[in-house]
Amino acid sequence: xxxxxxxxxxxxxxxxxxxxxxxxxxxxxxxxxxxxxxxxxxxxxxxxxxxxxxxxxxxxxxxxxxxxxxxxxxxxxxxxxxxxxxxxxxxxxxxxxxxxxxxxxxxxxxxxxxxxxxxxxxxxxxxxxxxxxxxxxxxxxxxxxxxxxxxxxx
Amino acid sequence: xxxxxxxxxxxxxxxxxxxxxxxxxxxxxxxxxxxxxxxxxxxxxxxxxxxxxxxxxxxxxxxxxxxxxxxxxxxxxxxxxxxxxxxxxxxxxxxxxxxxxxxxxxxxxxxxxxxxxxxxxxxxxxxxxxxxxxxxxxxxxxxxxxxxxxxxxxxxxxxxxxxxxxxxxxxxxxxxxxxxxxxxxxxxxxxxxxxxxxxxxxxxxxxxxxxxxxxxxxxxxxxxxxxxxxxxxxxxxxxxxxxxxxxxxxxxxxxxxxxxxxxxxxxxxxxxxxxxxxxxxxxxxxxxxxxxxxxxxxxxxxxxxxxxxxxxxxxxxxxxxxxxxxxxxxxxxxxxxxxxxxxxxxxxxxxxxxxxxxxxxxxxxxxxxxxxxxxxxxxxxxxxxxxxxxxxxxxxxxxxxxxxxxxxxxxxxxxxxxxxxxxxxxxxxxxxxxxxxxxxxxxxxxxxxxxxxxxxxxxxxxxxxxxxxxxxxxxxxxxxxxxxxxxxxxxxxxxxx
Numbered sequence: 001x002x003x004x005x006x007x008x009x010x011x012x013x014x015x016x017x018x019x020x021x022x023x024x025x026x027x028x029x030x031x032x033x034x035x036x037x038x039x040x041x042x043x044x045x046x047x048x049x050x051x052x053x054x055x056x057x058x059x060x061x062x063x064x065x066x067x068x069x070x071x072x073x074x075x076x077x078x079x080x081x082x083x084x085x086x087x088x089x090x091x092x093x094x095x096x097x098x099x100x101x102x103x104x105x106x107x108x109x110x111x112x113x114x115x116x117x118x119x120x121x122x123x124x125x126x127x128x129x130x131x132x133x134x135x136x137x138x139x140x141x142x143x144x145x146x147x148x149x150x151x152x153x154x
Numbered sequence: 155x156x157x158x159x160x161x162x163x164x165x166x167x168x169x170x171x172x173x174x175x176x177x178x179x180x181x182x183x184x185x186x187x188x189x190x191x192x193x194x195x196x197x198x199x200x201x202x203x204x205x206x207x208x209x210x211x212x213x214x215x216x217x218x219x220x221x222x223x224x225x226x227x228x229x230x231x232x233x234x235x236x237x238x239x240x241x242x243x244x245x246x247x248x249x250x251x252x253x254x255x256x257x258x259x260x261x262x263x264x265x266x267x268x269x270x271x272x273x274x275x276x277x278x279x280x281x282x283x284x285x286x287x288x289x290x291x292x293x294x295x296x297x298x299x300x301x302x303x304x305x306x307x308x309x310x311x312x313x314x315x316x317x318x319x320x321x322x323x324x325x326x327x328x329x330x331x332x333x334x335x336x337x338x339x340x341x342x343x344x345x346x347x348x349x350x351x352x353x354x355x356x357x358x359x360x361x362x363x364x365x366x367x368x369x370x371x372x373x374x375x376x377x378x379x380x381x382x383x384x385x386x387x388x389x390x391x392x393x394x395x396x397x398x399x400x401x402x403x404x405x406x407x408x409x410x411x412x413x414x415x416x417x418x419x420x421x422x423x424x425x426x427x428x429x430x431x432x433x434x435x436x437x438x439x440x441x442x443x444x445x446x447x448x449x450x451x452x453x454x455x456x457x458x459x460x461x462x463x464x465x466x467x468x469x470x471x472x473x474x475x476x477x478x479x480x481x482x483x484x485x486x487x488x489x490x491x492x493x494x495x496x497x498x499x500x501x502x503x504x505x506x507x508x509x510x511x512x513x514x515x516x517x518x519x520x521x522x523x524x525x526x527x528x529x530x531x532x533x534x535x536x537x538x539x540x541x542x543x544x545x546x547x548x549x550x551x552x553x554x555x556x557x558x559x560x561x562x563x564x565x566x567x568x569x570x571x572x573x574x575x576x577x578x579x580x581x582x583x584x585x586x587x588x589x590x591x592x593x594x595x596x597x598x599x600x601x602x603x604x605x606x607x608x609x610x611x612x613x614x615x616x617x618x619x620x621x622x623x624x625x626x627x628x629x630x631x632x633x634x635x636x637x638x639x640x641x642x643x644x645x646x647x648x649x650x651x
Contacts (some may be wrong), residue, residue, distance in 0.1 A: 012583065014581040014582075014583050014584060015239065015581055016212065016214075016238045016239040016578050016579075016580070016581055017238060017239065017240060017245055017578045017581075018240075018241065019581075019582065019583075043302065044302070062425070065437070066421075066424065066425075069421065069424075070421070073417050073421075076413075076417075077357050077361065077410075077414055077417070080303070080361045080410045080413075080414075081357060081360040081361045081410070083303045083305055083364070084303075119302070119303040125301055125302030125303050125371075125608075125609070126302065126609065126612075127302070127371070127372075127612070128301075128302040128370065128371035128372055128651070130265040130266060130410075130413040131265045131413050131414075131416060131417045132417075133241040133242070133261075133265075133420075133438050134241075134242075134420065134424065134436070134437035134438040134440065135240075135241030135242055135436060135437075135438040136241075136436075137437065151241055153241060153264070153265045153266075153413075154372055154582075
């Protein structure tokens with residue numbers, strides 16, 4: 001069952017040339033979902049109720065920053081390749097190294113369903129994002145939940 | 155599941171305060187290698203008093219120090235006069251690494267591999283352009299797809315993509331998108347021979363497959379301008395420029411293909427950097443030895459992406475020429491359209507340089523920095539060898555851009571490099587806040603500059619106040635001997651992505 005971004009928030013952080021995102025959530029899944037939601041809102045405006053195409057994706061990382069780097073760049077790459085906007089995500093429970101089984105044995109694993117809307121079919125582009133970077137990338141727990149900070153090359 | 159705190163990579167570097175900055179002269183500042191543990195060489199910042207002040211609180215200087223920690227770095231970690239905070243490397247950063255024990259870092263080239271500038275000159279006059287400014291802007295806007303998700307609607311076949319990645323601008327010329335003269339006036343004749351398409355991922359090809367001939371977004375643009383002032387009339391004449399010459403500047407890069415190549419290879423290098431015993435202060439500096447399998451793979455992919463960018467600018471030039479011919483009703487020869495030069499400002503190249511009295515082949519990383527070889531250099535096209543390699547320095551859409559040639563100081567101090575533009579001075583959101591309530595397009599129109607943009611609301615992000623004054627930047631580069639200024643261009647019509 002997917003976890004929508006409702007439990008998380010994302011805001012833009014300033015950078016001289018580029019942009020950063022700071023996502024928070026009560027759970028790590030909510031923070032990753034909020035990060036995707038922030039990326040989606042930064043890059044496009046999607047009309048409410050527009051039919052979307054859903055696609056499944058999964059990414060891995062030896063540590064949480066690598067997972068965040070892979071997550072953002074998978075979303076950016078999928079959207080650019082399909083000339084589409086990110087309209088929403090649903091994230092399955094994230095598995096970590098401490099989890100038993102195959103998923104946890106390689107570090108961190110995130111699987112999600114992503115809804116995409118083609119530009120010109122209910123989605124209007126906003127800011128172009130080339131890639132997410134490792135610069136200043138943080139994923140950490142806080143007393144209130146989780147926070148992710150990521151800088152994007154725009 | 156457990157939630158251990160092993161996510162922190164490292165905070166964004168603190169700004170300048172606390173970092174020793176020693177004045178060398180009016181346009182040079184040193185960050186001594188003793189400033190931060192791990193620095194292998196000094197940092198050298200080209201700036202005057204006006205440009206250095208805001209840098210003192212900018213993370214860019216810490217990034218100059220971080221770059222100085224790269225294994226095999228020689229000379230100094232350099233910051234051009236337009237330097238500003240980037241990711242990993244500063245934008246406006248230059249670093250050279252030894253072949254024997256040096257590294258290659260994709261972050262030292264950037265995500266937009268071979269982002270660069272191309273300049274055309276024409277026999278049009280400012281009066282002619284002004285009399286047809288609206289249809290010209292419309293024609294250019296319609297001819298060159300721009301903005302987020304811009305695509306031509308034509309998908310490159312697998313074999314065509316392979317040919318583009320291998321042959322660059324030459325592929326486009328073979329297909330009728332230009333002439334051999336264009337290739338002769340393009341850095342590396344528009345092709346890096348080291349390209350290895352096998353190292354370009356399926357995702358990268360997919361992102362680029364419909365983007366050849368598109369401008370992109372952000373700070374990319376087409377600009378019709380006029381030479382309003384000459385600094386060196388003789389060199390200008392050699393470049394085909396005179397006071398009043400109408401010019402066309404094109405600024406763009408390798409689009410999604412190049413972005414994905416960098417993303418893919420940063421991910422690979424991040425996984426193996428430590429295996430090579432390399433410790434880094436910023437994970438975005440991920441790097442590997444130049445001779446390693448991962449290093450060779452990246453260099454092959456980077457060269458292929460660079461070729462894609464040169465083909466992209468070549469196709470755009472063909473669209474621009476057609477648009478001009480339609481608007482002014484004359485053929486190419488009647489308009490006097492000729493390419494002055496095409497230069498990259500995001501690329502790594504193997505070059506010969508004199509380092510501490512010894513001639514070495516080094517890998518020069520230029521991240522937001524332009525190659526600027528002086529006159530007499532063997533890699534300058536023959537037609538320009540007596541004056542030096544043309545250097546194209548776009549400013550912001552409300553002020554000016556510059557044409558220069560490489561100066562002798564570029565070789566002695568900067569691995570044949572100089573600035574690539576004005577350099578941002580303000581974040582995008584700060585610029586939007588500062589321009590709140592201002593119709594940027596109308597303000598520019600009142601000064602005789604017609605702007606077309608896919609997203610009019612984003613114009614404020616690119617407003618003049620968001621950038622340093624390009625005149626100040628060019629002045630420092632000239633006083634440092636990196637360039638010889640030739641001509642100042644004033645914008646007339648601007649098409650933004």
